[in-house]
Amino acid sequence: METELISKKDLLDLKGISYGQLYRWKRKNLIPEDWFIRKSTFTGQETFFPKEKILQRIDKIQEMKEDLSLDDLAEVFSPTVGDVEFSTESLVGNGIISEMAFNFFMDVRNFNKLFEFEDVIQVYLIDQLLNSGEINREEARMVLDLLNGKEEIFRTKPTEIVIVRKFGVSSSLLVSNQENVLFDNGTKIIKKVSIGTVAEELKSKLMGVK
Amino acid sequence: MSSKNLIINGSSSTNGGDFDKVSIRGEGTIYGDVKADVVNIYGQGTFRDNVSIKKMKVMGQTDIYGGINADLLKVYGQLDISKMSKVKHLKVRGEVKFFNHLYGERIDNKGSLKVNGNVTCDQFLSKGECKIDGLLSAEEINVKLLFSTSRITEIGGGTVSVNRHNFPYGINFRSKRAHLVTTVVEADDIYLEYTTAKVVRGNNIKIGPGCDIELIEYRDSIHVSPASTVHSEINTNVKKIDLPPKAN
Structure with a gap:
């Protein structure tokens, strides 16, 4: 997987931001450390970023910093959301998750406590996947089984869920700290989602509700 | 209790x-x-x-x-x-060595500070010796050089100022070794004295005496003291004029 890179200088010019701002955002953890890629060039060391990710992130920061402080923003981009609990009404009522996905989740998990952020992510994820029509209920059940009890993993590490099918049999993987996952030819990757991205999306929705 | x-x-x-x-x-x-x-x-x-x-x-x-x-x-x-350590307010009057990253809010060094890793804080003040084998990132960086050579691999932040300390009463204790060696300095406003660097990038850059810098990239203004050597200067603002068509 070759990702297109952008140099720090080009990035600053393109987005009209200054070195001070960039370092400030980095200090506040708005830009993850591993996006800073060092390469030696003829002028010495230069820093590069994965182009698509960093441009998206900076757009988002610039757009949201009008209403939120940098610390609030850091909250949005961090993989956790403290100890916030959510009630069913606030989630379903505000249209963050659909009632169907909610019922499905309750059905699979026998859930009867207040929702923590980790639970909300799972329902939200299932909701998105089922809604897009890419997976069926059986597979959704499988993903929920996979995620059950693994909260610690996807809370602390960048994690992806990969759903594959081979010969009509589906299977799902939880990949953390991924470098590269390769499959044989007969295997078809149906869906690959990074939990971080989903969490970010969900968080900005939840912040909007509050 | x-x-x-x-x-x-x-x-x-x-x-x-x-x-x-x-x-x-x-x-x-x-x-x-x-x-x-x-x-x-x-x-x-x-x-x-x-x-x-x-x-x-x-x-x-x-x-x-x-x-x-x-x-x-x-x-x-x-x-x-x-x-790895988190110290909100660090006051060094003796000697401290961190063998890993250091995070803080205010770091005030008047002795010797050595870090094998990155230093991240809001305010970094040093008047003495500092050796940082990594990135020093802070909103305000103020390094005063006293006697010995300080080494910081990379410096980045809002404002950076590096100068030799002026002793009071006209006494001159200054050593020729009071020098800063670094590779990259990136900040909005930069003032450097007695510094050896490969690249200095920023908006407003002022170079005082005793510097040896290979490349300066500035956006708004630059001033170089005649007692310093700067091998090349680039105004990135000029380049910006022919950049937009590429971006669209």
Whole structure:
């Protein structure tokens, strides 16, 4: 997987931001450390970023910093959301998750406590996947089984869920700290989602509700 | 609740735990994590694991084999820390060595500060010696050079100023070795004196005497003292005019 890179200088010019701002955002953890890629060039060391990710992130920061402080923003981009609990009404009522996905989740998990952020992510994820029509209920059940009890993993590490099918049999993987996952030819990757991205999306929705 | 103090007078070793006050006069070794409000060390102290405290004062010599998490850390003696540390307010009057990253809010060094890793804080003031083998990132960076050569691999932040300290009463203790060696300096406003650097990038750059810089990339303004050598200068604003068509 070759990702297109952008140099720090080009990035600053393109987005009209200054070195001070960039370092400030980095200090506040708005830009993850591993996006800073060092390469030696003829002028010495230069820093590069994965182009698509960093441009998206900076757009988002610039757009949201009008209403939120940098610390609030850091909250949005961090993989956790403290100890916030959510009630069913606030989630379903505000249209963050659909009632169907909610019922499905309750059905699979026998859930009867207040929702923590980790639970909300799972329902939200299932909701998105089922809604897009890419997976069926059986597979959704499988993903929920996979995620059950693994909260610690996807809370602390960048994690992806990969759903594959081979010969009509589906299977799902939880990949953390991924470098590269390769499959044989007969295997078809149906869906690959990074939990971080989903969490970010969900968080900005939840912040909007509050 | 009764107060729990750990006091070592003489020589002893003990287990860690939760304390109000820890004080070592003599020689003490503590095995296990330590959590305390106040820690004072007058002799030699060794912490084999992590330390989490509000206020710590080191007058003697101390080794911490874990990391430290402190609100205020004052060092008048010598302190070595092995793992990643968070110190809100660090005051160095003696010598401190961090063998891993250091995070803080205000770092005030008037002795010798050595870090094998990155230093991240809001305000970084140094008047003495500092050696940072990594990135120093802060909103405000102020380095005053006294006697010896300071080395910082990379510097980035809001404002950066590096200058030689002026001694009062016209006394000149200055050493020729009072110099800063670095590779990259990136900030909005930069003032450098007696600095050797490969690349300096910023909006407003002022170069005082005694510098040797290979490349300067500036956006708004530049001023170079005649007592400095700058091999090349690029105004990135000029380049910006023919950039937009590429971006669209």
